[in-house]
Amino acid sequence: MKSGEITISEAQKMVDNWISTIGVRYFSELTNMAVLTEEVGELARIMARKYGDQSFKDSEKTYNLADEMADVLWVLICLANQTGVNLEEAFLKNIEKKTLRDKDRHHNNRKLKE
Numbered sequence: 001m002k003s004g005e006i007t008i009s010e011a012q013k014m015v016d017n018w019i020s021t022i023g024v025r026y027f028s029e030l031t032n033m034a035v036l037t038e039e040v041g042e043l044a045r046i047m048a049r050k051y052g053d054q055s056f057k058d059s060e061k062t063y064n065l066a067d068e069m070a071d072v073l074w075v076l077i078c079l080a081n082q083t084g085v086n087l088e089e090a091f092l093k094n095i096e097k098k099t100l101r102d103k104d105r106h107h108n109n110r111k112l113k114e
Helices: 008-021 029-050 065-083 087-102
Strands: none
Touching: 008 065, 008 087, 029 065, 065 087
């Protein structure tokens, strides 16, 4: 691992430490789910304007795509911590599932070859 890089497990611990020392406590799971939806919406707004057909409003000229992605990750990590999900383990299992399920599917998809 390069300097400055962290594992998903380390990120989960960092968020938990921040919440317990600075954040007072986690928001409820339902509140965090709503916050996650809000953060994904903010990310979607930037993506639609930068890569899609919409244009930025004058008030939206300054944006930080990486920061919006980090906001989504932050809240997802909060939800994982609150519900006892080890995201690193879950991610590895998910990659394995996708690999087994999709090993030929995408290579045989004519739409992806266009």
